[in-house]
Amino acid sequence: MEYPSPGDQFGDRDSGEGVWRPMVAMGRNYRQQAAFDDSDPYGLEMAQQYEDERPPAYNPEVIDLTESPVRQSPARPPRPPRPAVPPRPGLPSASANVSTTQDVVTDLRPEEVRWFYETEEPGKKPQWEPFIGYDSLRIETKYRQVHFHQGNTPPEEKVDLIVVRGGVHEVCVATKHCYPIYWSGKPIKVLRGQWFHDGTWQPVEEDIAAQLETEHLGKWRGQRVPLHSSPTKQQTVLNVRFQDSHVDWYSPSEVFLFSDSKTSRGIRFVGKKLGISKATTSGTKLHRGYRYEAKMDDKPSDITHLVLVIHGIGQKMDTGRIIKCVADLRQAASKIQESHFPHLPDDQRVEFLPVEWRSGLTLDGGIVESITPDKIRGLREVLNASAMDIMYYMSPLYRNEITRCLQQELNRIYQEFCTRNPYFQPKGGKVSLLAHSLGSVITYDIMTGWSPIQQYDQYLSHEKTEHPDLVQVALGQEQLVSEVKRARQQ
Incomplete structure (x- = not known):
């Protein structure tokens, strides 16, 4: 590429002659005269000449408007101030948001505490299932009565049980166990939840939660503190250590649980080197109080239809299987009602109760098991625990025992149910029998009164x-x- 040298002539842009380079300080009248020579290599004299011949700048102060007056519009009245927009129904106003940015730290109210019961599934870790609001409030009320008056309550005095879970279980706040009412089963653990894991809202272990609550109230009780803050911009203000974990408070509302395992400590060390906050790397946020407040209107409706579920053969192999099956049946029926029959009245409810009759039988007293050969014993034991029930029922020696046991169990459950639900019979409650396998045959014989022994006597x-x-x-x-x-x- 060739560059211009001093003294070169620049042609006009429109004519296309030579190379034309406009200068910032030059106008169109001088572009044909734009030539550099040895006396003025940078064009300074020509730029000065352009500035001398330039028209004066526009100055609005020197314009005379007397010859052509401008028509002025009449003055408008000032616009009234815009009225304040009322808050949308159901949403807090701006002042409410300001007032709720701080709260006074006090003891948890009964509505903020949530009770849980343990659920176990084969091959899975036990989980905690929350009680409904109605059950949780009643349990918490009884717990506070016993806890606050523990010194005045004699140890031998029996604590009243609280009926929960739709009326099929009872909770004892003294032992913190849940017991079935209509069938035999092992007690179920219950837990009083005060602190909860973020995301899953599973409760923190009760002994750890009690210590967290003590430390939290000891630090901030009666103080007005902000509800929300950023843990990355604050330092640890309180720390509590446990056997394999520790908890850090960055503020009253920012509490994090950290594991002290080697893996977690290594992750925190790497995060610290990278400038990542400790809470972000391996911490689990904890919440004080359950996410939903318990309410007394969160309760099931009265039972209007009772279904007694009777099992068949094979119950001896897996004692308690009918209880699990009825629980699954109850849950499936509830889901189907919500999805396919939402128009059903809310004041009606169906309750399923298991009828376990096999465990109450004596029969031969274990003679068959004692004479069972050892060869292929596994198969023989399966047959003894399942198919032998049919043989027992066909025998005139044991048939009546089986029939009488099932009949007594049905009457016992129904009488217990009517005692605990006195409204059922006056309101015309319905009763249905749902039987399976051998249970359906026995139920039919009971309802019809058929007996082979009576026919044999007639013969x-x-x-x-x-x-x-x-x-x-x-x-x-x-x-x-x-x-x-x-x-x-x-």
């Missing part, structure tokens, strides 16, 4: 009338006759 009476010689019993059949009489008495 014998008819034969004795026609053949009087049958009244005499041979010597070898006396034991059989006595067993038949005993079966009739049962």
Whole structure:
């Protein structure tokens, strides 16, 4: 590329001659005269000439408007101030937001505490399921009565049980266990939740939560503190250490739980080197008080339909399986009602109760198990615990025992239910029987009153009338006759 040298002539831009380079200080009248020579290599004299011939700048103060007056519009009245926009219904106003940015630290109210019961599934870690608001408030009220008057309550005095979970369980706040009402089962652990993990809202262990609550109230009780703050911009103001973890307070509302395992400590060390906050790397935020306040109107409606679920064979192999099946049935029925029958009235509810009749039988007293051969014993034990129930029911010696046991269990559950729900019968509550396998056969025989022993007695009476010689019993059949009489008495 060739560059211009001093003394070169620049052609006009429109004519296309030479190379034209406009200068900032030059106008169009001087562009054909833009030439550099040895006396003025930078064009300073020409730029000065352009400045001398430049028209004066516009000055609004020297313009005379007397010859052509401008029509002026009449003065407008001042605009009235805009009225304040009322707050939207259901949303807090701006002043409310300002007032709620701070709160006074006090003891947790009963509505903020939430009680949980333990759920166990095969192959999974036990989880904590929250009680509904109605149950949690009643448990917390009873707990505070016992806890605050513990010194005046004799140890042998029995604490009243609280009926929960739709009326099928009872909670004892003294032992912190939940017991089934209508069937036999192991106690279920319950927990009083005060501090909760962020995200899952699973409760912190009760002993750790109690210590956190003590330290928290000891530091900020009665103080007005902000509800929200950033943990990355503050230092640790309180620290509590446990066996394998520790908790840091950055503010009353920013509390984090940290694990002291080697992996967690290594992650925090790397994060510190990278400038990442400790709470961001491996901390779990903790919340004081449950996310939803418990309310007394959060309760199930009264039971209007009772369904008694009767199991079949095989219950001896897995005692308590009918209880788990009925719980799944109850949950499935609730989901189906919500999705397919939302128009059903809210004041109606169906309750399913398990009827476990196999565990109350004596039968042969374990004779069959004692004479079972060891060869392929596993298969034989399965047959003894399942198919043998059919053989027992077909036997005149044990059939009546099975029938009587199921009948007594049905009456016991229904009487207990009516005692605890006195409104059921006056309101015309319905009762249904849901049976499976052998249970359906036994239920049918109970409802119809059919008995093979009675038919056999009728047959014998008819034969004795026609053949009087049958009244005499041979010597070898006396034991059989006595067993038949005993079966009739049962």
